[in-house]
Amino acid sequence: MNLHEYQARDLLRAQGIAMPDGGVASTPEEAEAIARRLGGTVVVKAQVHAGGRGKAGGVKLAKNAAEAKEHAGRILGMQIKGLSVAKVLVVPAAEIASESYVGLIMDRETQRPVYMVSAAGGVDIEEVAARTPEKITRLPVDPVYGLLPHQALGLAFTLYQDIAQVRAAARLIQELWQVFTANGASLAEINPLVTTPDGQVLALDAKVVIDDNELDRRPDLAALRDESAEEPSEVAARQANLTFIKLDGNVGCVVNGAGLAMATMDLVKYYGGEPANFLDIGGSSNPEKVVNALRIITRDPNVKAILFNIFGGITRTDDVANGIVTATRQFDVGVPLVIRLTGTNEQEAVRILKDAGMTALNDMDEAVQKVVALSREAA
Amino acid sequence: MSIFVNAGTRLVVQGITGRDGSFHARQMMAYGTQVVAGVTPGKGGQTFEGRVPVFNTVADAVRETGANTSVIYVPPAGAAGAIYEAADAGIDLIVCITEGVPVLDMTRVMPYVRSRGARLIGPNCPGLITPGVSKVGIIPGNICAPGRVGLVSRSGTLTYEVVNQLTKNGIGQSTCVGIGGDPIIGTNFIDCLRAFEADAGTDAVVMMGEIGGTDEQNAAAFVKAHLTKPVVGFIAGQTAPKGRRMGHAGAIISGSSGTAEEKMQAFAAAGISVMKRPVDVVALLRDRLG
Incomplete structure (x- = not known):
């Protein structure tokens, strides 16, 4: 978990490390007040979980409190590498030898x-x-x-x-x-x-x-986690015990295991598609997780088709099948699903899907080619 | 023949009465693994599934049953303690399945395990299996088949995918080892490559890597210098997004970006046949084995 600079400063100062005084602000007015208290020239620094803040214009020198307010007004709300800035740190500008x-x-x-x-x-x-x-x-x-x-x-x-x-x-x-x-x-x-x-x-x-x-x-x-500094869909996923990273493509992916999830995304790309996300439902497989996964992915309007790639080990494929059926009854998925599952309780899973009018594939390459074709038709 | 586990493997299951431990203990017993003991503090004297004695400590289990291998299914907070206990009891091979062990704990565990002369596999790994002989961990036994190809992998389910391809196409395995994806692990690619090279029952090795770190590059250099047997490799994460990286230390320490491309180049330069897709493993192995 990344900490913001102001949080890291607190941990360092708690151990006695010498750092200049400063304060964190969520509004231009707060930044102005901190600058006035510090006196002299200050630095206004975007607090965001990304490197290269300075080069993105998120770090500015201010000669006085009025300038600090002005800079804070511009930096707050700024987008740096896709993340929006909600806080700035105001510290005195040090003379550096x-x-x-x-x-x-x-x-x-x-x-x-x-x-x-x-x-x-x-x-x-x-x-x-x-x-x-x-x-x-x-x-x-x-x-x-x-x-x-x-x-x-x-x-x-x-x-x-x-x-x-x-x-x-x-x-x-x-x-x-x-x-x-x-x-x-x-x-x-x-x-x-x-x-x-x-x-x-x-x-x-x-x-x-x-x-x-x-x-x-x-x-x-x-408790130091700042959810306002993260992609909202990634926060929702973590709360549902899913590992999710949003990407720019249009093929949604639901996979069990990080290695297989990455290999699935690679295969989508290999067959000419673009993955919309990385999503690992993890080892234990309660149907609720699958429902949450589908909710999170279908919130992305770019998604044109969704692929399930499940290799059952600890994960029971019948649990996944039940989750898919439950989700489609609870809400309109709105895009075609391609389901590949094999391994633990596979026959039961296939039966559950068949009863609900869905089919399951057994081969990963076949499933990926199919979902890429569907995403193209819809695009 | 095989590496690390064989017909002489006598297994103690740490956490045998827990939810995961009991499920997988039954699976391992059904596969034919010699599960000789279980350990759950406070449940010593009980019997698991009518035939496996449960002990309070690993030391008791070793003394009473001659266990030489342990598998750990205890929650993360107790996992480091379970490894120390197994090493202290004289266990030779410790396999830690538990996910979520704090890395700082592992920095202290590793020198301790080494000082006791034990080998650790994991943590956060699926364990290992010598098909038809013994399985230690959670790799599904039904997708494996006995044979002469060794497999070592950082992943779990991706390993299953590849093993399944091999088995479906009539290529059996000597031993499949999941070494785990954590930053600090007990057994790395090189340890497994060295063991496969020395194993008379292994003709070729499949290596499944991932983005991040430099383990695959180091393993490639080892292959080039020391392996006479053919190696086929895969790197997962070719399309993974570049992280919004914080700080500089990561780039400085490795001198590398750890990308899939860089790793695949290192593989190719070392004479490792590189799979583009998991399914390619079959054709590449056939090609290399003639």
Whole structure:
């Protein structure tokens, strides 16, 4: 789960990391009031779950409170990568002498959290990593012992020469470990970590991503989810225990299992169609899930035909068949359905569908070709 | 012949009295797996399905029944604890089916499992099956057939799709392993490729990958350097949308975008025959096996 910058700031500051004061606003007037309280030049920053905010015009410098209000008015409601901006963060503009990068990420390969620090921080850090990887220092951390004091100091020495700055950075790097482990993060990143002309070390921007698997045991973190910042159909799907991602095509897909769902979308594309969504109904298969899946997909006016691709293992295909029949009785699906199911209780499923006047296919390629043809006829 | 599970597999089911554990324990018993014990704390002394003794701890189960393999169906909050317990009890092969285990827990579990000399498969995986001999996990037994093609996959149901294609076309399997899709897993592609290469009962390997990370690229490099047996591969997610990625660390650490295209290129460069569709597995295997 992605956190907004203002939420990430709260987690960092709770561990004692030095970040400039600031405030979050939902209206231009609130932004103006925060800017007035802070005084001087401020930065107004869109709070949205997408990278590249600055380049999209979602980060603006304001010389005074009136300008902050004006910028906030333009940024609030703005679309960035398909997501609309509901909040802005207002922080004082810091004078910057140097920009560094400090990131901590869960690494598949070493199976440990890995620090990455670089004295060449800022928006172009990925280019630095690609062109001059030697400018990035990496350190996998043994989770049993945590980050040891000499390791934190060693990383800090790669950033600064001044011993006071080194000690400040080492403390911050250590505190970032606490942020990461105390919140079950999969990513905690400070970019940029700056020095000011008077020698202070300050974290100017923070990103934190929480491991979704932590949310069940951490209701305090789960409560940070901002549903207003997500695609409404994706929110509805999550509430129905479905994994759903909306796409731009016209072939709706209902599949069990993420790998098979992706392979189904790939096959739709292979046969010349465009998938309208990724939808995984998961392992357990109560008919209600299928009804919800159909409701969510049919809300998308682009959808011209819907494909079910179910390989029954834990999922019982008769449950899916019952769900399809129930849904078609509850509301008008409005577009043709192509149903492919095989595996657990397949014969029962075929009978249920037949009794309701529907047919089921057994082969994935045949089903995909059929649904693509139907979507073309309707388009 | 096979990898990891065979006729000597003596299985203990952790969470045998739960909803999922009891269902799949019955399925495994029906398939012919030697289910020698179950574990549910507080239910020690009971008997499952009239023939499998239930113990309070894995250590008791190992001592009383000689169990050497465990399969875990406990909820996410208890899954890491169940793995520690199995490793401590001297279990050689631990298969964790549970989905939703916090990744931070897994960073501590893995060194512990290694220090006890055990192998973990999963978490968040369908388990593995040596057709006709032993099934550990949830892969439907009826779609598999004994034979000489090894299969390793990050997915669940996509694995079934491909195994089903193989079986329908008369191509049996030595062992099918679902390694799981989580960021930190006990057994990866390379572990399975190495085992299949060493297994006299395996003639070729099918590898089912997905977008994200660099496991498939690493596996491709391993294939090129160490495999004499033919490999056929698939990458799911060619049409997956690019995420609205947050932060830079992901791109920096992998030096890769983890796209399907990049992975398929790595496969091809390593001499792996790349499937465009799951159904292609049959023709490509026939081609490679002659």
